[in-house]
Amino acid sequence: RRPKTDFGSEQSERFRLRFPPSLQAMPSTHSLSRRGASLLDVSPMAPYIHEHMVRAADADPNDPERYIGLCVAENLQMWDILEPQLNRNRNVQRGSVAYDAMIGSQNLREQIASFASEHVWGRSVDPDRVIVLAGGGSILETLFYVISSPGDGVLVPTPSYAGYWADLETRDNLKVVPVHTSSEDGFKLSPALLESAYIDAGVPVSALLITNPDNPTGRMMPSKDMNAAIQWARSHDLHVVVNEIYALSVHGDEPYEPVGRVIDNLATDVHEVWGFSKDFAMSGLRCGVMTSNNTDVLDAISELAYWSLVSGDTQHLLAGMLRNTEWTETYLREMRSRLRRSYDVTTSALDAADIPYVDGDAGLFLLADMRRFMDEATWDAEDRLWRKVLDEAAVNLTPGSACHIGEPGFMRICFATEPPEVVARAISRFAAILNNVCVKDT
Amino acid sequence: RRPKTDFGSEQSERFRLRFPPSLQAMPSTHSLSRRGASLLDVSPMAPYIHEHMVRAADADPNDPERYIGLCVAENLQMWDILEPQLNRNRNVQRGSVAYDAMIGSQNLREQIASFASEHVWGRSVDPDRVIVLAGGGSILETLFYVISSPGDGVLVPTPSYAGYWADLETRDNLKVVPVHTSSEDGFKLSPALLESAYIDAGVPVSALLITNPDNPTGRMMPSKDMNAAIQWARSHDLHVVVNEIYALSVHGDEPYEPVGRVIDNLATDVHEVWGFSKDFAMSGLRCGVMTSNNTDVLDAISELAYWSLVSGDTQHLLAGMLRNTEWTETYLREMRSRLRRSYDVTTSALDAADIPYVDGDAGLFLLADMRRFMDEATWDAEDRLWRKVLDEAAVNLTPGSACHIGEPGFMRICFATEPPEVVARAISRFAAILNNVCVKDT
Structure with missing residues (x-):
């Protein structure tokens, strides 16, 4: 099990680490500046990030039913290519310190x-x-x-x-x-x-x-x-x-x-x-x-x-x-080919589940159109849908509200955090649940 | 010769790198915000830092008369101890990226x-x-x-x-x-x-x-x-x-x-x-x-x-x-012993030159009292003294004005940027010049 703070974060939702309540019991805290105090007034961590931190830490990688987080825009599929290059010639240089x-x-x-x-x-x-x-x-x-x-x-x-x-x-x-x-x-x-x-x-x-x-x-x-x-x-x-x-x-x-x-x-x-x-x-x-x-x-x-x-x-x-330009050429070729495969497997799974999406060219994600699974076109309904996918399918998507989309019902699927087969399994998992219980117009 | 920007900097005087004038010829620059523009209004780089950048880049390490910079609070005497530890177990970890x-x-x-x-x-x-x-x-x-x-x-x-x-x-x-x-x-x-x-x-x-x-x-x-x-x-x-x-x-x-x-x-x-x-x-x-x-x-x-x-x-x-606590113990012992030696050699050289200083306990520097080499107790006189040491002895000290001292005539000598013998040589060099020409009360 990974230690509490050893979670994946991402540029877009930078996880905050609030200090444990036990440390907050000291009386008569010396006060902050107004701008300092305003930093404490930020709204609570986005729920999908909070859920990701908690569930990813508890997930057993060997459990096929395990939690699958598809909500963080990281490419975690390139380590085998990165590692040999990064660990080549690793001597710390005198000038570096x-x-x-x-x-x-x-x-x-x-x-x-x-x-x-x-x-x-x-x-x-x-x-x-x-x-x-x-x-x-x-x-x-x-x-x-x-x-x-x-x-x-x-x-x-x-x-x-x-x-x-x-x-x-x-x-x-x-x-x-x-x-x-x-x-x-x-x-x-x-x-x-x-x-x-x-x-x-x-x-x-x-x-x-x-x-x-x-x-x-x-x-x-x-x-x-x-x-x-x-x-x-x-x-x-x-x-x-x-x-x-x-x-x-x-x-x-x-x-x-x-x-x-x-x-x-x-x-x-x-x-x-x-x-x-x-x-x-x-x-x-x-x-x-x-x-x-x-x-x-x-x-x-x-x-x-x-x-x-x-x-x-x-x-x-x-x-x-x-x-090492020879390596960078190899890396770029392989990185794009893997992204392509991830994208293809992801879109095939969505096609099979009859879930529309925005055709993509680039990036580590696509935007799925899940409006037909909502009973009303509201942010509350989107939130309920996101929560249902998480609770019943153990899959975490980035809700459209976090992306400040102008209309509810879209979800971002980050397909490079997991191998393609796992992404496909995650989609099948939540699609089965959604298509069984709340299909409106298939 | 080191490339232009490969200079040592220090926390206390963070060298600025202004972009070359050739790049500044573009007409009708899109304007900055007021706070952005105010960053360009900072006073010119402190002269002792400017001189250090220029002269350190040109210095020939084999020339005994070379420029010696004693104005930057860096400890550059520990690399032989650091290197084996830093380059042990240098594999980049998956979690690190x-x-x-x-x-x-x-x-x-x-x-x-x-x-x-x-x-x-x-x-x-x-x-x-x-x-x-x-x-x-x-x-x-x-x-x-x-x-x-x-x-x-x-x-x-x-x-x-x-x-x-x-x-x-x-x-x-x-x-x-x-x-x-x-x-x-x-x-x-x-x-x-x-x-x-x-x-x-x-x-x-x-x-x-x-x-x-x-x-x-x-x-x-x-x-x-x-x-x-x-x-x-x-x-x-x-x-x-x-x-x-x-x-x-x-x-x-x-x-x-x-x-x-x-x-x-x-x-x-x-x-x-x-x-x-x-x-x-x-x-x-x-x-x-x-x-x-x-x-x-x-x-x-x-x-x-x-x-x-x-x-x-x-x-x-x-x-x-x-x-690696065994290594940290060794490092601390050796680091302190070298600092002690640097301090002792530095103060001996100052004693020999009849230059008073503040007795120190710690740090990578000491504060020399060079008031008797000034013809008047002014910041201009301090600046002239600093410039004389630099121009005639090729030694760069941190002038007291940069340390916001309340009275002119003190100079900081950073004794850990160079081996003790070089520091001693630098002191002998400028002391010979100062004691010959402007001793007032020896």
Whole structure:
């Protein structure tokens, strides 16, 4: 049994560890600052995360009826490929234990520039324009600190990555302004939707944050839509942040089209975020990456870098990994092929169960349409459905509410946390229960 | 020659890396937020740091006349002891690449609790009360975020660690209120000095930050003075943060007396900071530590932890190191013995040169009294003296102004960045120049 806190977490729902009640019995606690106390007022942990922590810790891996968590966007299917490379040449270097450049070692930034120019950004990026910080969350938090002012709104199309609310609102004091897209047209983002959200924001809006490939829909945004969104943002003088954290996790036939190829000129208003957590299946090593043409943005972030530094030893580890281009090619090929198989097995199981889903191109998840299993189109009904799948089938999905979807009844299925066969078994399990008892229109 | 950005930095003066001017030529930069732009307004890099970066990169290690930097508080004399332990059992663990608890893995926090309870804190601390973040700077920054409100003052006795200004003022929007102690009574901190600074602060004061053992004096605060300072703080209902980052770097005969032993009851108002950077000579691995009896403080910090996470692989590395108690005993013995030798050689060289200094007990530095080499007791004269030592002797000391000392003429000599013989040579070098040309009263 894993120790209590040795749980898998994820960028999107960062598990909190509240200290045990036994420690809270001390009388007359010296009081916190108001901003400190407000951190204690956060709403209780999302139920699906709480359930995941409790149940994953208790699950017996040999029990076919065991709990299956499909609610965390981690790729846990690549360890056999990662391990030999990571454990090659593992000597801690003398330079790794001493201070180095705050924005990442020259060595790592050169390796990232070389690798990501080819595989992620689709254009040649100078290492001097690359910043490395302790995880994608730190990149987003510092980037928005320097481009947006307290109280500003940031437009975020939904369905969305759940973690943006914490990344932008907690320390940066921004307000996420959701731009709800609709299932009716495949969650398409349009200037009309952006304009409407912008007008109704109620706060000054200073930036647009786009995730591409998208979480949780698993779709790549058509270049035409990306172009239109950025042109719209430019017409309002907004910064645009494109989070390409899943750029390499493509399982469809089409290659990913990086924003640097979609837009003629990224100028100084479009900033790109990437990292190792998703595409290299190593969320625990905490290495997020960004690049921008805006030197002021880079300079200002470098002033904040000291409080989000990456371990020098981990930087050395990752630089060595990227330098081994033969291995990275193998890794990418195998990673995509496994994602493809996971996606195919998952969608076959959903097809067999007659559960619709959004066709995906990329990412570690897909979005299932489970509206027909609800007795009413409400968030309460969605919550009951999620709870039923969990309690009766021991399968944990990410409810659409956590992804801030504009309409109830969708669930995110993370298919890379478990081997494909286990994902298929999980789907069969809950489909049997749902189809038996509450089918409305099959 | 080392690449441009592969310089040693230090917690106290975090080198900034501004992007090259060639990258700044882009027209019509999309503008930053006000708080972002204010990061660009920081005063130019401290001259002694700038000089260190430039000269260290150019120094030929085989040249006896080479540049010698004695201005950075790093212990670079322990690599032969560290290397075999760090490179033992270096396999990256499967669990290390996945998400784990935000405040540090259970394993690492248990090892730290066990080690630091015995060696640092002098009392038994529960692992559930230990928080691990990416470096001591991140610990301080998040801790003060939750205990102090924007605009609050924090009392900091001087001479002081230079980095507190950035740690408290940049993101936390606090104001450091210096409590100037005087060389006349050996930089003794007293309730009268605290009271005076408190009254004259001009802002509401919410906390007192004490460094013990102290940087830059290298002295351990007498228990009586520590007790008096904390009692004074309690009479004003302040939080007290005791930064014990040099707790193990003791080279004198007396053992360090941790605040947990000095004070009967740490209650919920005294918080302790420690880390691996100084005492384990690994500032580049970024692992800071704190403990507190205040569960609200721990809970609130855990809400901020996500943006300052330590690499899972580095956590594994450090947990394994601490588990090897035979090695840690050897390390501590050897580390202290080398510090002692460095201190002895350094003070002998100063004695021979007739340069007074503050008798030290701990730390990687001592404070030399170079007032007699100045033609007037001004900061300009101190700056000229520092520049003369640098230009004519190629030795870089930390000027007292950087340590916010209340009176000009003191210089910090970091004696653990170079082998003792090199430190002695550096002192002879600048002493010969100073004693020849501007001795006033030998």
